[in-house]
Amino acid sequence: MAILSPVLTQSSSVLVDHASGSWIYDSKGESYLDFSTGIGVTSTGHCHPRVVAAARDQVGKVIHAQATTVRHRPMADFIDELSTVLPSSLDSVFFSNSGSEAVESAIRLARMATGRPNIIAFQGGFHGRTMAAASVTSAATHVRSGFGPLMGGVYFAPYPNHFHYGWPVDQTVEFCLRELDFLFHTQTMPKETAAFLIEPVQGDGGYIQTPPAFLQGLRALADEHGIMLVCDEVQAGAGKTGRFWSHELAGITPDIMTMAKGIASGFPISAIAAPTEIMSRAWPGSQGGTYGGNAVAAAAGAETIRVIADEHLVENAGTQGSELGRLLAPLADRYDQVGETRGVGVMRAVEFVDAEGRPAPQTASAVLKAAEREHLLVLTCGPYGNVVRLIPPLNVSAEEIALGATRFQAAVSAVLD
Ligand SMILES: Cc1ncc(COP(=O)(O)O)c(C=O)c1O
Structure with missing residues (x-):
């Protein structure tokens, strides 16, 4: 048994x-x-009648229409609905199943798009449990210990958690930006750095809003050095912060964004979004997967976005x-x-x-x-x-x-x- x-x-x-x-x-x-919502997933509440109806309807039409074999309507609908909420520059979407998978895809894309190997992540960040996602996670040792060696090319910079340091927010931001510059001079040069990977609101790390000045500082450094700014919106995205995406709180736009959890009210679907010009730099065949963009999950996702807007x-x-x-x-x-x-x-x-x-x-x-x-x-x-x-x-x-x-x-x- x-x-x-x-x-x-x-x-x-x-x-x-x-x-x-x-x-x-x-x-x-x-x-x-x-007040756990399945770790921030059931965004429209459990079993919202419209999401249930959309999924039920889709189950009777087609459940699995594999995305690299055929196209299907729910995926196109979901992209159309996402277009109404995504920053206009992020006009290309690739679907997968979990938040971790989206993070893996974002890392692959950032490395391919820049031709650079290194990722700078931030202390206390959580990005998932698959090998690359765990390698950029530092929210808790139990997520990354015991099965190493982990993926190389990952560097952790201090995160502006003012409560942890016991300093005012401004001082903490200044310290963290200074330490990032120190990292550039001691461990990974800007020209070998593919991406900054950050949660605009840290989730598993303790529900901490990243100070806008820090995200703005990262945006400026990314622009200066041709580094991709990757915002992980898996937990804080889809409306939870009172903005559709949590990076909006800082008035910045990422180059690559991950999303999952709340985008489909409980159906397992995730995605990355990026400008088509950047997405096109992914190597042919590097994006795929058996289940990514599942028809039932996509139908539920499209309806979720509509419900969020209508209500x-x-x-x-x-x-x-x-x-x-x-x-x-x-x-x-x-x-x-x-x-x-x-x-x-x-x-x-x-x-x-x-x-x-x-x-x-x-x-x-x-x-x-x-x-x-x-x-x-x-x-x-x-x-x-x-x-x-x-x-x-x-x-x-x-x-x-x-x-x-x-x-x-x-x-x-x-x-x-
Ligand atoms: C910010 C963030 N990124 C990635 C993940 C990983 O998502 P999943 O558990 O769906 O793989 C999580 C999960 O909690 C998360 O909060």
């Missing part, structure tokens, strides 16, 4: 029966307010997310063990520390468990596992935000009072 790999543990004990909107129902009929969900994510942030903020005044509450849009986080201000992962785990007892599902993140993240769907209601905040406060109180 086979069992699920014992290494794949779950953060809650919930056995899901079905789910709808912001709610998960278990096999015993209990309901849970889902004004980017705006809703901004409004409701700010309200959640406002409701969580007093926790930092009330408890010494809350080092910071932060976030943007519906990406919200609470960082727990001990009496000396050091990371307190046990507190975060205890709060996660207490939240489950309050019937609220949240997740931990951060290199030390001491951050609790709350990620409601884009269409969360004001009542659900208020209820989620009340349940979370109760969970924190159960652990810390």
Whole structure:
């Protein structure tokens, strides 16, 4: 009798029966307010009726129409819908299945497009678990340790996480840009550097918005040296930050962008987008895959983008997310063990520390468990596992935000009072 790999543990004990909107129902009929959204995936809520209808309709027409063998309508539709939200310069799209695969494709494209070998990634960044994606990940050693050697040509630069350094934001940005210049002089010359790879809002690394001045600094350096600026929008994209793409918060446009998770409300599909001129520099045959751009996932993706527009969900994510942030903020005044509450849009986080201000992962785990007892599902993140993240769907209601905040406060109180 086979069992699920014992290494794949779950953060809650919930056995899901079905789910709808912001709610998960278990096999015993209990309901849970889902502020985990499957790690930021169910953007339009669970089983949005329009997404369900689009997928059902497509299943009866064709499920698998392999993208390097034939063309199919849902993929063309999805590209049309993405065109309404992508920066106009990123007019070429290649589909794959997971965020990691999109990151792999972006790395391959950046190297082929520049003819340069090296990638500069940023400390605390998370880009996935496949070999190249793990090689550029530094959000946690458990993602990259034990199966090396990893891919070469990867250099990590300090990331402007002001809470980690304990400095004001401006000073942290200045330090990080200086260290990047130092990296150019000590480890990888600009002319051998293919790409900067960065999350405009760090996800698994702790829900930290990259300061706009840092992204603007990277954009300027990329332009100066012919380096590709790759923004990983897998977690923060598709409306979560109150902008469709999180790089918009800094007013910059990347050369290559990855996307996945929220773009199809739960169907496994990912993509990279780039200017056609850059995408065309990929070597023939270097892009492909059996399942990439699956017809059912693409139909769900196209409908997801339409639902986000029709129901004004980017705006809703901004409004409701700010309200959640406002409701969580007093926790930092009330408890010494809350080092910071932060976030943007519906990406919200609470960082727990001990009496000396050091990371307190046990507190975060205890709060996660207490939240489950309050019937609220949240997740931990951060290199030390001491951050609790709350990620409601884009269409969360004001009542659900208020209820989620009340349940979370109760969970924190159960652990810390
Ligand atoms: C920013 C970012 N990039 C890439 C990935 C990898 O995506 P996947 O787990 O679909 O491979 C993730 C997953 O959490 C992510 O948050």
